Amino acid sequence: MVHPELIGFGPFFSSQLSLEELQSSLVGRAVADRGRSLLVRFPDGDHPVVVPGRLRAEGALPVVGDFVVASPGPARTVTRVLERRTWLSRNAAGGATAEQVLAANVDVVFVVQGLDEGPNPRRLERTLAAVHAGGAEPVIVLTKPDRAEDLAAALAEARAAAPAVEVEVASGLTGEGVAVLAARLRPDRTGVLVGPSGAGKSTLTNALLGREAQRTAPVRASDDRGVHTTSARELFPVPGGGALVDGPGIRELRLWDASGLDATFEDLAAIAARCRFRDCSHGAEPGCAVREAIAGGRIDAARVESHRKLALELARQAERREGGAARAERERWKAVSKALRRLSRERGR
DSSP: OOOTTOTTOOHHHHTTOOHHHHHHOEEEEEEEEOSSOEEEEETTEEEEEBOOHHHHHHTOOOOTTOEEEEOOSSSOBEEEEOOOSOEEEEEOSSSOOOEEEEEESOSEEEEEEETTTOOOHHHHHHHHHHHHHHTOEEEEEEEOGGGOSOHHHHHHHHHHHOTTSEEEEOOTTTOTTHHHHHHTTTTTOEEEEEOOTTSSHHHHHHHHHTSOOSOOOOOOTTTOOOOOOOOSOEEEEOTTSOEEEEOOOOSOOBOOOGGGHHHHTHHHHHHHTTSSSTTOOSSSOTTOHHHHHHHTTSSOHHHHHHHHHHHHHHHHHHHHHHHHHHHHHHHHHHHHHHHHHHHHHHHHO
16 A cells, blocks of 8 residues: 655656555655664554565665565565665765665755855765766755855855756754755655765754754864764655655765766866867867866866866776676676586486
8 A cells, every 4th residue: 555645656656566566565665774774654654674685685775765665564574675766876985896875766965065164166076976876956055154254255166066056055053045945845855965974964954844853963173073963864754845864974975876977067068079089188189178268267177177087986986896797797607607517417427
């Protein structure tokens, strides 16, 4: 049974359900990450679910925001995860090469940066590339406007790093800009807040929800750095419609998918299309439109260098992924060959 008021559930998801599932299974939305367990919102309330080892082995683990099909009963078990419409992911932190989905089926990603430290253009570009790759709409949110040395300059810097993205100023303490953000979640949309610790995400969450749902703490006086107050991701219904996901601050955002790079650097791509050579590296080649634009002040050289570094990082990561896949395939065929040899010996006896 599907609850008609399940936030974010629509034709994209209902069309994936079989008649048997509609009649004998439950559909819910994952709303909280509890470490080794997951809390799912069903028609009859929130319940912890069992995620079987089969889904873990298949790499189909549900995350906050996913819609899942589960068996009814006291110990509800997830039978499958519905295909995601959008997502926000990164390459897992540390040395591993693996995708980590942070939130699923989100319509808008609020990219939060605190004006006490000022906008970080390079971090904005990196985060926007991840957002575009997952198909959600990005919105830059600059918090703590009372701490800005020069608000107009900060806005200009953020807009230069993201020419095609809306930039909003909001304060969870004073309420400035909160209504504008809330309007982006209505009537049935899901948003997620992403940004470093201490940027004001949890304070903003509380303001959007109209209650103290998330614990907050002041930045450390010793180094003015943010303090981790949110330890797990959670999806909250927003008064007036929609839902919001808040989670821990992201210290490291390694990109997983290169498909969002062109959308992030649309302005650069438009200029590069006028270069004399299609494979122009924007170095010493004659007729380079990008170098001309830098010289004419139409684009920042640091933005061009940022694109180069991100493209190189993604190319290297793709090589590691392909290498890992090739190794896995070799190991698979080695196991098959070993099994065939053993079978041949057994038959020979």
